[in-house]
Amino acid sequence: MTSTKKAVLEVCAFHIDSCIIAEQAGAVRVELCDNPIEGGTTPSYGTIKQARKKVSIRLYPILRPRSGNYFYSDSEFAILKDDIEMCKQLGCDGISVGVQTIDSEIDTERLKRIVEWAGPMGVTCNRAFDCAPDPFKALEDIINCGCERILTSGQKTAAPEAGALLAKLVEQAGDRIIIMPGAGVKSSNIAKLMQESGATEFHSSARIIAPNPVTYINKEVNDYGNVYIADASEVKAMVEALQ
Numbered sequence: 171m172t173s174t175k176k177a178v179l180e181v182c183a184f185h186i187d188s189c190i191i192a193e194q195a196g197a198v199r200v201e202l203c204d205n206p207i208e209g210g211t212t213p214s215y216g217t218i219k220q221a222r223k224k225v226s227i228r229l230y231p232i233l234r235p236r237s238g239n240y241f242y243s244d245s246e247f248a249i250l251k252d253d254i255e256m257c258k259q260l261g262c263d264g265i266s267v268g269v270q271t272i273d274s275e276i277d278t279e280r281l282k283r284i285v286e287w288a289g290p291m292g293v294t295c296n297r298a299f300d301c302a303p304d305p306f307k308a309l310e311d312i313i314n315c316g317c318e319r320i321l322t323s324g325q326k327t328a329a330p331e332a333g334a335l336l337a338k339l340v341e342q343a344g345d346r347i348i349i350m351p352g353a354g355v356k357s358s359n360i361a362k363l364m365q366e367s368g369a370t371e372f373h374s375s376a377r378i379i380a381p382n383p384v385t386y387i388n389k390e391v392n393d394y395g396n397v398y399i400a401d402a403s404e405v406k407a408m409v410e411a412l413q
Contacts, residue, residue, distance in 0.1 A: 175370040176370070177364055177369075177370045177371070177372065177412035177413075178197075178198040178199075178370065178371055178372070178412065179196070179197045179198065179371075179372050179373075179374065179405070179408050179409050179412060180197060180198065180199040180200070180201055180230075180350065180352075180371060180372070180373045180374075181195075181197040181199075181200050181201070181373075181374065181375065181376065181400055181405060182200075182201045182203060182210065182352070182373060182374065182375040182377075183200045183201065183202050183203065183221075183375070183400060184203055184204065184205075184206045184210075184375065184377060184398045184399075185380070185397060185398060185399045185400075186217060186220055186221055186224060187399055187400075188200075188375075188377075188398075188399050188400035189202065189221045189224060189225045189229075190224055190225060191399070191400045191402045191405060192225070192227065192400060192405060193225045193226065193227045194402065195400075195402050195405035195406040195409060196405070196406060196409035196410075197227065197405060197409065198227055198228060199227055199228040199229070199230060199263075200221070200225065200227060200228070200229050200230065201230050201231070201232055201266050201294070201321075201373065202217065202218060202221050202229060202230070202231040202232065203231075203232045204217070205237065206375070206377065206398045207395070208237035209237055209297075210232050210234060211232070211234045211235065211236060211237060212231065212232060212233050212234055212235060212253055213231050213232070215256060215260075218231050218256070218257065218260050218262065219260050222260050222261050222262065228263040228264065229261075229262045229263050229264075230262065230263060230264040230265055230266050230292070230294055231253075231257055231262060231265060231266070232265070232266040232267070232296060233250055233253045233254065233257070233265050233266065233267045234267070234268075234296070235249045235250065235253075239270065239274075239301070240268045240269055240270040240298035240301065241269075241270050241271065241272055241274075241277075242269060242280075247269075247280060250267065250269075250284065251287055254284065254287045254288050254291075255287075257288075257291065258288070258291060262291060263291060263292060264288070264291045264292030264293060264294060264318070265284075265288055265291060265292075265293055265294070266293075266294040266295075266296045266321065267284055267293060267294070267295070267296060268281075268295050268296040268297065268298025268299065269281050269284065269298060270298050270301055270302070273303075274301045274302055274303055275302060275303070275307075275308070275311070276295075276298065276299070276302060276308050276311040276312055276315070278311050278314065278315055281295070281311075281312070281315040281317070282315045282316065284315075285315055285316040285317060286316075292318045292319075293316070293317045293318060294317065294318065294319045294320070294321055294350070295312045295315075295317045295319070295320045295321070296321050297321055297322060297323065297352075297353070299312065299320050299321070299322050300322055300323055300324075300325045302325075305322075305324075305325055305335065305339065306338075306339075306342060309339055309342055309343060309347070312347065313343070313346050313347050317347060318347065318348060319347060319348035319349070319350050319371065320339075320343075320347060320348070320349055320350065321350050321352050321373055322336070322339070322349065322350070322351065322352070323351070323352060323353035323354070324336040324339070324351065324367075326353075327353065327354065328353050328354025328355075329351035329352055329353050329354055329355055329363060330354055330355065330359040330362070330363050331354070332351075333362075333363060333366030333367050334366070336349060336351050336363075336366070336367035336369060337366060337367050337368055340367055340368045340369050341368070348370070348371050349367070349369050349371075350369065350371040350372065350373050351363055351367055351369050351372055351373065352372065352373025352374065353373075355372055355373060355374040355408070356374065356376075356404070356408070357404055357407035357408045357411055360372055360374075360408050360411045360412065361411045361412075364411075364412065372408070372412065374405075374408060375398070375400065376400045376401045376404040376405045376408065377398040377399065377400060377401070378398070378399060378400075378401045378404075379396045379397070379398060379399075380396070380397040380398065380399040382397075
């Protein structure tokens with residue numbers, strides 16, 4: 171399954187340097203996140219502000235007040251509203267967000283409000299979609315809410331495992347919304363995934379652990395965590411594979 175539309179790459183960036191690498195390597199958009207181990211949460215005001223200063227490609231911060239499910243309390247939903255306003259003030263091009271009901275359906279009432287609050291920014295529905303019990307119903311729900319794309323692994327751990335379902339979603343979506351496969355996407359599998367799915371937008375962090383530059387490390391303490399940064403050569407290889 172193929173498309174005549176030019177295929178492009180979005181980079182999931184967990185570090186401001188990853189935003190710069192993404193732009194230099196040919197990505198068209200950055201999904202800016204914090205907390206890679208938790209699957210991505212809302213980046214700080216300062217991070218978004220500096221990223222907007224550093225890169226001119228499209229910037230879509232993830233708005234996710236915590237890890238875990240996408241069933242948010244009223245207080246958490248109020249946080250989302252405030253963070254949407256922050257992104258508008260900082261000149262972001264869009265946001266990546268998802269909301270679900272207690273039954274894991276797409277919360278259409280709240281998602282419509284998010285799209286309204288976000289305008290004129292674009293809205294990507296993130297992998298809350300992959301939690302939904304019926305992906306085809308969820309697709310229609312998200313279209314009706316006014317989102318411009320869906321980030322999805324095809325309801326698998328990694329998108330390359332879900333080429334057949336992704337192809338069905340791309341076909342059902344038509345020109346109404348973009349289906350953007352993400353999770354486990356690499357230069358070694360992106361061309362095959364493009365052929366199988368017919369998708370024209372892809373999402374990858376291409377992340378590696380950045381070396382620790384400090385001159386002394388206390389080996390008795392092991393809870394520092396790691397800094398994750400995009401691998402420039404891997405981003406470039408994916409962009410080239412999509413050509």
